[in-house]
């Protein structure tokens with residue numbers, strides 16, 4: 001089944017069941033989230049050796065930890081003995097090893113089985129065969145990305161190329177120095193909506209004039225309904241009256257010094273499928289990660305990243321953060337308004353996309369292709 | 374006196390486990406000292422060779438009791454009984470051991486092979 005045209009102007013969305021069916025969700029977990037590069041953890045949240053986080057990726061719990069050699073590794077969070085969940089905390093620091101709370105099988109930060117009761121009495125057991133399941137890892141933009149596939153696709157082609165395709169230039173993202181910025185604010189949103197509603201919302205701006213009054217004040221061209229993501233390499237210009245990207249148009253913080261002149265006073269937005277959205281403005285970066293938990297529930301973790309000195313000096317970030325926090329709440333409210341209707345018979349055949357939303361059809365085709373239709 | 378290994382085979386900070394009955398472990402501390410103790414923790418069957426060497430003590434990898442390499446005493450529970458200490462003799466380039474003839478404090482299941490049944 002491919003996206004069919006209703007008219008020249010209006011083309012079909014996915015049918016409602018794609019947003020509610022546990023069976024579709026299970027296929028998405030298996031064929032999208034467990035086989036894509038998934039942005040799991042901010043690297044700085046794993047600062048010291050032994051620091052760990054557990055994250056849900058598809059149907060799996062993944063343990064991400066920093067080793068003594070400063071390298072970051074990721075493992076399936078499953079004890080090789082009889083399957084107990086190894087780490088139940090969301091985050092923490094172990095002194096030197098992960099120990100299963102059931103029978104005390106003990107794994108080092110490299111995931112190797114280093115000790116277990118009676119292990120040395122079982123001469124026929126090679127402990128190297130019982131290390132934790134390894135998950136592929138990459139660090140980029142100050143984040144740890146994991147991939148659960150047995151043969152992961154190329155990070156360069158899947159993640160880096162998506163960023164380049166949107167910004168039109170491989171160097172553009174580097175000028176924001178994401179790895180060198182620090183988290184000034186983090187907000188988690190528990191959204192009662194299917195993850196695809198959130199992606200679709202982020203990709204279009206047809207709704208901007210209606211639900212984002214503050215954003216369209218700062219970015220007047222958004223009132224026309226064409227999202228920055230509709231174009232390649234296009235940054236939406238700040239309004240003449242706006243001094244900065246803030247809720248009231250007041251001045252922002254210090255500009256990231258490596259940001260180029262043509263990037264100044266502009267807003268760029270990027271989607272990296274399946275779960276990352278990035279917004280770039282001259283003085284900060286807003287980085288969203290989605291964790292789909294159920295067909296109708298998605299956790300969105302959002303960081304506002306600033307220059308380290310801005311965070312260290314305890315500068316007032318309120319007006320800066322409030323702009324996109326409001327945008328997020330407005331967007332997620334809209335998504336939550338759609339979710340209950342997805343199972344209505346009135347939406348069984350889906351809805352339509354207007355021309356400024358036509359690029360969403362490509363996302364729908366991608367989802368269909370991945371889950372095998 | 375039994376030969377263990379060559380000096381060059383046991384760098385500082387490392388352990389060498391000997392498959393004697395019961396097994397014995399020789400540690401070369403960061404300060405350059407050599408010590409030998411029973412390899413099996415007195416609490417449960419864990420190999421202290423896999424533990425963490427800290428100064429003159431080794432911490433059991435399973436439940437964190439720490440044994441003094443000079444005396445064999447455990448610092449905190451759950452291990453209560455000491456491990457035996459053995460004498461290390463260096464001759465030329467080779468490390469040797471003189472095994473203690475005291476009775477070892479082995480945990481219940483260690484070295485007894487498979488036990489049928491059993492309950493928590």
Ligand code: FES
Nearest residue numbers: 079081082100103
């Ligand atoms: S299940 Fe983990 S040690 Fe038994």
Ligand code: FES
Nearest residue numbers: 414416417433436
């Ligand atoms: S096995 Fe050594 S303290 Fe428990």
Ligand SMILES: [Fe+2]
Nearest residue numbers: 201208212331
């Ligand atoms: Fe929006």
